[in-house]
Amino acid sequence: MTLPDGVERRSFGEKEGLATRGEPVYGEPTDGAWRRWDPRRSKLGAMLENGMETGLSGGETVLYLGAAAGTTVGHVADFASPTYAVEFAARPARDLLSVAESRRNLFPLLKDARKPETYAHVVEPVDALIQDVATRGQAKVALANRRFLREDGRLLMAIKARSEDVTADPDAVFETVLGSLEDGYEILETGPLAPFHEDHLAVVARPR
Template identity: 70%
Template sequence: MTLPEGVERREVDGDEGLATRGEPVYGEPTEDGWRRWDRSRSKLAVLLGREVETGLTADSTVLYLGAASGTTVSHVADVAGPTYAVEFAPRPMRDLVGVAEARPNLFPLLKDARKPEHYAHVVEPVDLIVQDVAIRGQGEVAVANKQFLRDGGRLVLAIKARSEDVTRDPDEVFDDVLDTVEAEYEIRYTDGLEPFHEDHLGVVAEPK
């Protein structure tokens, strides 16, 4: 698998890693218009660095759940087409709106990813859902938002065990979340995101 068009392995500020073209957002190093995509701050970047087939392309329409201040979704919007960024908290949303000013294809939505009916009138069918929400019920969020995903589309899910249940073994939590997801999706890839993100599982799935 090759990297998606618009994502390259480049030396930026003397260190080689993934990079996209765009305005800097979170203090990342830049060089010749390229900005470092920091794997320690982006679960999606970890998967891309492993050359996992995520479904991200230059033509993708994307729904990003849990956009926060825009760290990862800014890179996604640098690469993809229309990118809908759902974030529940007002404070990071203010930063996200600023990130979108330089990216006309990035649409911030101050909404709750657990309640897709509140943004269903805005979001068009998408090719890719990227989910990175630090709440309980991460599997239920993936299932609820499947309605937006086109046939043949992909879900890229970062499961955060400690957000589901801080008292349980992470592997048990991952199994429970995957059981929920598998009701509506075929799992294509799973692997831990260490050393960059402890107690996280990266998942790629396709709708049944």
């Protein structure tokens, strides 16, 4: 597994972990300019810790769906180029704005990821579409936002089984969502996000 440029594995006291260079966001341990990327608070961080081939090399243009308070997208902006961060809820979006203050390449958008037409006039074509949304219809969101992804780009998605259907067996949910994704994506790799996140499946895909 190749880490993107700008992401390193470093020691923070007795703990070793992935790290990016940037202003701290959520009280994470630091080592000089480096800050630890906590995989228990980040689906993308867990994907990298679990050795998935994300296709990220550093310097990508990114559209991040479900940015919340900026925990993960702050790390992404540390090693990426322009990073568009879509968040629907006003309260976490205020924290996201604070994260963006020290990252001139991070552009928060208070928008609904289910309605990409509301931000299509802002977002340029991207190399990576990163999705971490807690809603039903997660495949529909990924398909709707496929319009922004370059032909050789990557979808990096965390499927949240309990957000899709709290009563269904997670494996059945994953199978259904993956089947829907194949309408617009070629699935390259999947993997559970355990032990960091239960009932989550990570997906790496490219547009068809």
